[in-house]
Amino acid sequence: MICPKCNAMIPDGSTACPECGTQFETHIGSFAGSVHWEDEVKPPKSERARKRSILIGCAVLALVLLFDHLCRTGTLMEIIWFFRRLLRS
Incomplete structure (x- = not known):
């Protein structure tokens, strides 16, 4: 996965970016087997x-x-x- 804030590579299943520290929520994609990183990672709303x-x-x-x-x-x-x-x- 790629961090939407700093574009660093994020290990699968992470809840935070190791580079910039941005916290994420994980979401299950709508199509089984074809989940993109945009579907999996979403920055939490403040x-x-x-x-x-x-x-x-x-x-x-x-x-x-x-x-x-x-x-x-x-x-x-x-x-x-x-x-x-x-x-x-």
């Missing part, structure tokens, strides 16, 4: 990146729910009307 993804997902969901609420109550049309009137003045 905890910070995972938390950032969750936070962005929650923010998008909150915006969608807010937009839905504004549409259902008619408040969105009032906001649009207010800004149109403000721009005309």
Whole structure:
């Protein structure tokens, strides 16, 4: 196998690169007998990146729910009307 970070040769079954120390998770390929190193070795996702993804997902969901609420109550049309009137003045 080859390290995706430093391109060093990695012994089969290793969980870390002997050259740069990058940690890996091992994955079983989808086709029996034809597993490539890309299928076997994947750098673990950092905890910070995972938390950032969750936070962005929650923010998008909150915006969608807010937009839905504004549409259902008619408040969105009032906001649009207010800004149109403000721009005309």
